[in-house]
Amino acid sequence: xxxxxxxxxxxxxxxxxxxxxxxxxxxxxxxxxxxxxxxxxxxxxxxxxxxxxxxxxxxxxxxxxxxxxxxxxxxxxxxxxxxxxxxxxxxxxxxxxxxxxxxxxxxxxxxxxxxxxxxxxxxxxxxxxxxxxxxxxxxxxxxxxxxxxxxxxxxxxxxxxxxxxxxxxxxxxxxxxxxxxxxxxxxxxxxxxxxxxxxxxxxxxxxxxxxxxxxxxxxxxxxxxxxxxxxxxxxxxxxxxxxxxxxxxxxxxxxxxxxxxxxxxxxxxx
Ligand code: BGC
Numbered sequence: 360x361x362x363x364x365x366x367x368x369x370x371x372x373x374x375x376x377x378x379x380x381x382x383x384x385x386x387x388x389x390x391x392x393x394x395x396x397x398x399x400x401x402x403x404x405x406x407x408x409x410x411x412x413x414x415x416x417x418x419x420x421x422x423x424x425x426x427x428x429x430x431x432x433x434x435x436x437x438x439x440x441x442x443x444x445x446x447x448x449x450x451x452x453x454x455x456x457x458x459x460x461x462x463x464x465x466x467x468x469x470x471x472x473x474x475x476x477x478x479x480x481x482x483x484x485x486x487x488x489x490x491x492x493x494x495x496x497x498x499x500x501x502x503x504x505x506x507x508x509x510x511x512x513x514x515x516x517x518x519x520x521x522x523x524x525x526x527x528x529x530x531x532x533x534x535x536x537x538x539x540x541x542x543x544x545x546x547x548x549x550x551x552x553x554x555x556x557x558x559x560x561x562x563x564x565x566x567x568x569x570x571x572x573x574x575x576x577x578x579x580x581x582x583x584x585x586x587x588x589x590x591x592x593x594x595x596x597x598x599x600x601x602x603x604x605x606x607x608x609x610x611x612x613x614x615x616x617x618x619x620x621x622x623x624x625x626x627x628x629x
Contacts, residue, residue: 447492452597474526556620559616
């Protein structure tokens with residue numbers, strides 16, 4: 360593994376929902392920046408194990424851990440396994456998330472509940488477990504100015520309303536205030552909590568929006584930058600937010616969206 364720029368060397372990171380999409384890219388990027396990786400997955404064991412192997416083959420350290428982030432006991436176990444293996448936790452990327460889309464009138468309570476459970480309660484449980492760990496382990500200011508770093512994976516839909524996806528948008532609006540309130544509460548202990556709000560990133564969650572040319576053209580009308588995002592775009596942002604390069608950044612939501620939140624529909628209207 361390159362010795363070039365390894366701002367996360369000797370640090371341990373846990374990335375939830377890391378078997379595919381944004382989570383996998385974030386795990387790869389953090390590992391390339393020198394972190395030991397706990398690669399969490401819920402249902403997709405093989406890709407998570409392959410990713411952990413890939414990191415190890417590249418000279419890094421990694422362990423795949425199954426846990427449904429909405430299950431309190433499972434989250435506690437995941438944290439124990441991470442600390443048993445790597446000795447500590449420095450970085451949490453609370454990334455696991457899903458969509459259960461439906462028109463509002465047809466949305467079942469189960470559709471609502473599952474999205475809130477995973478996207479919002481899951482972040483609560485993972486953040487709480489991480490903060491408890493940060494506070495009980497030795498501080499190492501020579502490696503990280505902050506005592507611990509949390510990145511909450513949100514979405515442009517923390518601020519952009521989204522018809523047909525009210526459960527998802529509500530969960531991400533919740534993530535925004537979870538992140539900011541936590542940042543305020545924990546800043547005195549030098550724990551930094553920030554968010555990343557991705558726009559349309561090419562992952563399995565939104566395949567229907569990019570897999571045909573027609574769908575992609577419709578999507579691109581919402582993106583001033585003129586291209587769909589790639590998971591690596593988010594990986595780079597995560598490395599920065601996890602490292603001392605962003606030490607003075609706390610409670611921020613970093614939009615990585617090619618300008619989607621610039622509301623391009625207003626460019627020649629309104
Ligand atoms: C959603 C994607 C969507 C994107 C932009 C994300 O949070 O998961 O399905 O393409 O926001 O609308």
